[in-house]
Amino acid sequence: MENRRNLFFFYGDDKATLIEKMKPVYDILKENGFTILDHPQHANAIVSVGDDGTFLQAVNKTGFREDCLYAGVSATDDISFYCDFHIDHVDSALQEITKNEIEVRRYPTIQVTVDHDTSFHCLNEFSLRSSVIKTFVLDVYIDDLYFETFRGDGLVVSTPTGSTAYNKSLSGAVVDPLIPCFQVSELASLNNNTYRTLGSPFILSNDRTLTLKLTHNDKDYPVMGMDNEALSIKQVEKAVVRLSDKQIKTVKLKNNSFWEKVQRTFL
Known part of the structure; x- marks a missing residue:
């Protein structure tokens, strides 16, 4: 039981x-x-120790581990979603934690597979767009159903916790993390009498598979965002997105539920 008290600290800037x-x-x-x-x-x-970006980096750099607990300490005055503590008050909070049992919060992740070769997880969102200034064209499939051909700047696929980030700025819905799903939002879609997309975000259940196929002219120029990192792979044919079985465990403190965080951040 001794190794149950082993901690590793991941630091951001400075x-x-x-x-x-x-x-x-x-x-x-x-x-x-x-x-x-x-x-x-x-x-x-x-x-x-840093900000929400540091938390995402910590989860990514340590391999999205399910056998440990992640915790975030904010070193800024900005409102944070993933940091449950502040560096100026973390000592008093830890004193409470050592005296009382803490609850564990579980955050869902999505798994992205690119051309059957590269696979990675995202805690916030996955984005796919062109690296050049031109209309990006993607064929969108839900399971085996051809759904639409997207023309625009790109698409963002977010987790429930990531729904409060990039997705929300695209008028996506804020989704309860207890709902096993992921959301697809458009980046500046082109809609007219010739081209047509759904034109609004849509939510897929954990049983669905989303496939984004690049057209021939766009295969050389995709930029993929995985949380707060960019991944560039040439000659991409398609990206397949699913809700992963892998969940990230974090500390749940009193009066610090997901919706209390949403209220503090936006209301």
């Missing part, structure tokens, strides 16, 4: 300053039997 500010937290953790690791391999909890 690492030296953040480590210095976190020293009092280290002392509290060590006093309560926690071990601070230099590598995430044997960690039971991975703590990001």
